[in-house]
Amino acid sequence: MVQNTKNGSGSTTSKVVSAAIGGLVVGLMANAGRKVAMQMMDASYGEWDEILKAEHDATLMIFDKLQETGPDETTKRTMLLHQLKHALTKHALEEENVVYPTMRENGLTEAADELNNDHGYVKQFLFELGKMEPADQTWGAKVAEFRRRVETHQREEENTLFPQLRDKLSPEANTAMTTALNKEGVIAA
Ligand SMILES: [Fe+2]
Ligand SMILES: [Fe+2]
Numbered sequence: 001m002v003q004n005t006k007n008g009s010g011s012t013t014s015k016v017v018s019a020a021i022g023g024l025v026v027g028l029m030a031n032a033g034r035k036v037a038m039q040m041m042d043a044s045y046g047e048w049d050e051i052l053k054a055e056h057d058a059t060l061m062i063f064d065k066l067q068e069t070g071p072d073e074t075t076k077r078t079m080l081l082h083q084l085k086h087a088l089t090k091h092a093l094e095e096e097n098v099v100y101p102t103m104r105e106n107g108l109t110e111a112a113d114e115l116n117n118d119h120g121y122v123k124q125f126l127f128e129l130g131k132m133e134p135a136d137q138t139w140g141a142k143v144a145e146f147r148r149r150v151e152t153h154q155r156e157e158e159n160t161l162f163p164q165l166r167d168k169l170s171p172e173a174n175t176a177m178t179t180a181l182n183k184e185g186v187i188a189a
Contacts, residue, residue, distance in 0.1 A: 046178075047174060047175075047178050048098075048099070048174065048177045048178040048181045049158075049162045049163075049166055051094075051178070051181060051182075051185075052091070052094070052095070052099070052157070052158075052162065052181075053158055055087065055090075055091045055094075056091075056154040056157075056158065058087060059084065059087050059088060059091065059150065059154075060147070060150075060151065060154075062080060062083050062084045062087060063084070063143070063146075063147040063150070065080050066080045066081065066084065066143050067140070067143060067144065067147070071134070071135045071136075071137075071139070071140075072135065073134075074133075074134040074135050077134035077139070078134055081126075081129055081130070081134075084126075085126050085130075088122055088126065088150075089188065090185060090188040090189060092119050092122065092123075093184050093185075093187070093188040094181050094184045094185055094188070095115070095119070095157075096116060096119060097184050098177060098180045098181045098184055099162075099165070099177070099181070100112040100115060100116055102165065102169070102173075102177055103115075103161070103165055106165060106168045106169070107168070108161065108164065108165060108168075111161050115153065115156070115157065115161070118149070118153045121149060122146075122149075122150065122153075125142070125145075125146040125149070128142065129142060129143070129146070
């Protein structure tokens, strides 16, 4: 058993533990606040399809920044790749946990499965880029191919499949999907 050293105002050990717990609580609160703030930013874009479109645009902006970097900017490339992974992972959870299941419930199973398959390759690109040296000669070409694939997928969602889904749903069902999507967004933020 550890004996605490008394110093008049409580043990040294318990002070250290209290400080650590205090720091943890503050950290958790900050994290929760950050998550809610991030999702509120998303929610301010409006309905589910508008939120997802805004996330598509934000993702392409990260790609733009990545493509502006040179091979010597390795730290910047690593940081931007991390940002890209976070944005794509949050977006994937919202779509895979809410939107694609709703598509399947409304007769768009094949399309939902194709989109889900695309998401698998998004993770493949992130995995492979994560293993590459940012200064690698082929890094830029890999990012360019990744961006092309993501943009094609986004356009199919925005221009074809999401409008189809919106039209199939009642106004109440569309609103319910926005609420469900925001909940997923908070978890993933
Ligand atoms: Fe998607
Ligand atoms: Fe999307």
